[in-house]
Amino acid sequence: MSEDSSVTRATAIRVVVVDDHPVFRLGMAALLGSLPGVEVVGQAADEAEAVAVVAGAAVDVVLMDLHLGEDSGIEATRRIVHDDPAVRVLVITMQEDDESVVAALRAGARGYLLKGASPEEIERALRAVANDEVILGPKIAARALSTVTAGRSAVRVPFPDLTAREREVLDLVARGYDNPTIARRLVLSPKTVRNVVANVLTKIGAADRSAAIVAARDQGLGCAPE
The missing domain is CATH 3.40.50.2300 (Response regulator)
Structure with missing residues (x-):
């Protein structure tokens, strides 16, 4: 060489x-x-x-x-x-x-x-x-x-560490939907939804689904009309 x-x-x-x-x-x-x-x-x-x-x-x-x-x-x-x-x-x-x-x-x-x-x-x-x-x-x-030159304030995004898909799933969880229903609505496999929900709980520090719903609704998710 x-x-x-x-x-x-x-x-x-x-x-x-x-x-x-x-x-x-x-x-x-x-x-x-x-x-x-x-x-x-x-x-x-x-x-x-x-x-x-x-x-x-x-x-x-x-x-x-x-x-x-x-x-x-x-x-x-x-x-x-x-x-x-x-x-x-x-x-x-x-x-x-x-x-x-x-x-x-x-x-x-x-x-x-x-x-x-x-x-x-x-x-x-x-x-x-x-x-x-x-x-x-x-x-x-x-x-x-x-955005900067227009002088606009940045839009507050709930749970910014979540991906767009994770936030979408969390919003549906906060609406009270179970995993099979979320899978049908988003055209995802039940396994994918299960994995996404698990990732979301970890990222937002929620001990269980109920805690995640409370945290999500506190941040404004699951409240807007569909």
Whole structure:
């Protein structure tokens, strides 16, 4: 191995790609692997696999989707950053709502891109995050800037650590619906709803479903007319 190639490998940004869609995941890994000074060291399709892959390798940046089948990219981000604060997470997702952006950043993400981003935008964001910068995609940043320049007060979001889906489920729980009913209304599997409810109870510190209903209604959920 030449001296130049040794230096390149030693200074390469080591990346893990996390996405439950294999075509997108493989394509992203191929794109990143073609960039100079970038080495893809792992891939994962769900939360548990992502945490295990990152724990088993020296990783600089994780590219993270927010929807991992029945798992949450928000929770995966939280666990990864908690286990190793030196790892930088760059979210790349279809979700562009403000609640998802806030939840991702609160969980420890350092960047947020939409899946429509160009290869150049992805490369720029990857290198920025690896350099310990915080970066938002153009569409996300433009909306944030618009909010600031318009002088509007930020809308208070109940339970900001929850994802949009988790908040939606909690709202239905607060309305008194059981898991099978929630599953039918949201077109989700009962197992998915059960997992989401369990995650919500943990995140909001509720001991049981009844406590969650009280906390949710106290924050204004489950009260608005449908």
